[in-house]
Amino acid sequence: MHARLGFSERLVDLVVVRLRNRRTGESTILLQQMVKAQLGEATIDHLEIDSLLASSTFDRQEALTVDRRITDVDRAVLRLFGASGYLLEDFALWADVSEQLLAYTMSAEEEQQQ
Amino acid sequence: MIVSAQSSSLRDRAREWGREFRSAGMLLEAEPANAHRFVNLEGVQVMSTAGIPPSARSAEQSDVVHKLDLRRAVDRTIVMEELARGDVGVFLSAPGPSMAGLLVDMLGSTRQKEDFFAPFLDRPTWSCFALTEPERGSDAGSLSTAITADDSGRLSVNGRKRYIGNGTRATTGVVFGRRGKSPLSIGAYVIDPTAFGFKAEALATMGLRAAQISDISFEDVALQPEAELGAHLPRGQRGIRASLQVFNQLRPGVAALALGVSWNAFDTVIEALAGLQVPKLRDRLRRIETELLSSRELVLRAARAADETGDGVLASAAKRSLCRQAERVTLDLCSLLGPRARVDNPALDKAVRDARGIEFMEGTSNMQVLNVGQSVVTSVRKLRRSTDC
Numbered sequence: 001m002h003a004r005l006g007f008s009e010r011l012v013d014l015v016v017v018r019l020r021n022r023r024t025g026e027s028t029i030l031l032q033q034m035v036k037a038q039l040g041e042a043t044i045d046h047l048e049i050d051s052l053l054a055s056s057t058f059d060r061q062e063a064l065t066v067d068r069r070i071t072d073v074d075r076a077v078l079r080l081f082g083a084s085g086y087l088l089e090d091f092a093l094w095a096d097v098s099e100q101l102l103a104y105t106m107s108a109e110e111e112q113q114q
Numbered sequence: 115m116i117v118s119a120q121s122s123s124l125r126d127r128a129r130e131w132g133r134e135f136r137s138a139g140m141l142l143e144a145e146p147a148n149a150h151r152f153v154n155l156e157g158v159q160v161m162s163t164a165g166i167p168p169s170a171r172s173a174e175q176s177d178v179v180h181k182l183d184l185r186r187a188v189d190r191t192i193v194m195e196e197l198a199r200g201d202v203g204v205f206l207s208a209p210g211p212s213m214a215g216l217l218v219d220m221l222g223s224t225r226q227k228e229d230f231f232a233p234f235l236d237r238p239t240w241s242c243f244a245l246t247e248p249e250r251g252s253d254a255g256s257l258s259t260a261i262t263a264d265d266s267g268r269l270s271v272n273g274r275k276r277y278i279g280n281g282t283r284a285t286t287g288v289v290f291g292r293r294g295k296s297p298l299s300i301g302a303y304v305i306d307p308t309a310f311g312f313k314a315e316a317l318a319t320m321g322l323r324a325a326q327i328s329d330i331s332f333e334d335v336a337l338q339p340e341a342e343l344g345a346h347l348p349r350g351q352r353g354i355r356a357s358l359q360v361f362n363q364l365r366p367g368v369a370a371l372a373l374g375v376s377w378n379a380f381d382t383v384i385e386a387l388a389g390l391q392v393p394k395l396r397d398r399l400r401r402i403e404t405e406l407l408s409s410r411e412l413v414l415r416a417a418r419a420a421d422e423t424g425d426g427v428l429a430s431a432a433k434r435s436l437c438r439q440a441e442r443v444t445l446d447l448c449s450l451l452g453p454r455a456r457v458d459n460p461a462l463d464k465a466v467r468d469a470r471g472i473e474f475m476e477g478t479s480n481m482q483v484l485n486v487g488q489s490v491v492t493s494v495r496k497l498r499r500s501t502d503c
Contacts, residue, residue: 023256064453079479083246086321087318087319087320
């Protein structure tokens, strides 16, 4: 989960760089209020997820809930990339890998318990 | 005779056509260049001529059963939902006039319509709608594709387009380009993708691979002298404004595609659970089914509004709502089968990937939300409640 969270935070960094260079009218897409609000929401989600992971009560039973939450944040950030976030390359490909990471790290026994 | 699209059995028939799409979808996903293999599927045949205006058909051409007039948004959404329930990739890869046809029908002269639609009635013909450019996805007004005329008045097009469906297989279509700096200089032109200088390359996408979403470059591609659509109309009624009208018309259909993808994933999970005693999962499935059925009402309301008033605000709301729902519901359905659902069930994995792709058709969610918000701010029209209908 920490790896997923780290990648999710990196995704925000990448979209900021990308949108800073994309112009719309006299401004950049990064400076649009709606975009800034969505980046703010993603960052707040990251902080909440980080707190959850650091909590002493967090156990693998909660993994699925957190896993889905990170997926939802990643999807929101990917939408900000526009259609390039749907290409099978670079950051979008890694986001898809991250989304499916749990399938490869959870044992059959743990999966049964979910 | 033309089949009445208003018939109450339209959905039942479309669902039958959609069932054929299911197996074809996985095959086409693996080999997207092979769309011609599926041109005999009934649903594909319907779409291959749907949208051709009656005026562009001869009497004998109108006498073919497969010619379904889907120019009404309500009929289109019903068929699109059911075909996407079968497989959205097969739907998007089908030959037909599609978006380009709507624009030609809206702006074209009688001669342009005859020329443009004739091939569709003759053989499976793919079209493309080349508007979006690299780095300018949501800012169509700043497009840079250039239409130029040489000393003899011969028109040609230079530029690059990106994320264009069926770009690699199209043999006709329209391109948007500008002849000057003013936004009013942007126009739509009928193109011949087989002409010298036209080059299309399919992009590797996360899903919707059957659609062959493409990058297209135009290098001195010659245009016919009468290629511009709407040349008989005032400048303000052509170009970007016309493209927005096409988007408004089609947007309820895009919402229907998203709904179809959700149903596709739903059907896949129902099949996976067949014969198993899993009452808790079936309760969750029932809740999802109820949600999808209610969403269908929103799509139909948006389609009715588009037909009756041309209003696109409800369509924006429906598109935003159904796209987001498709992403969420496909993931929820995966969770019913456990963390390995996508790994163990390729059809479900495909639905999850396809669901994300609908977001980028006819305006992203942010654009739809802004559109709805703008209508609230300007109080142009209060959105009707379903009980008002």
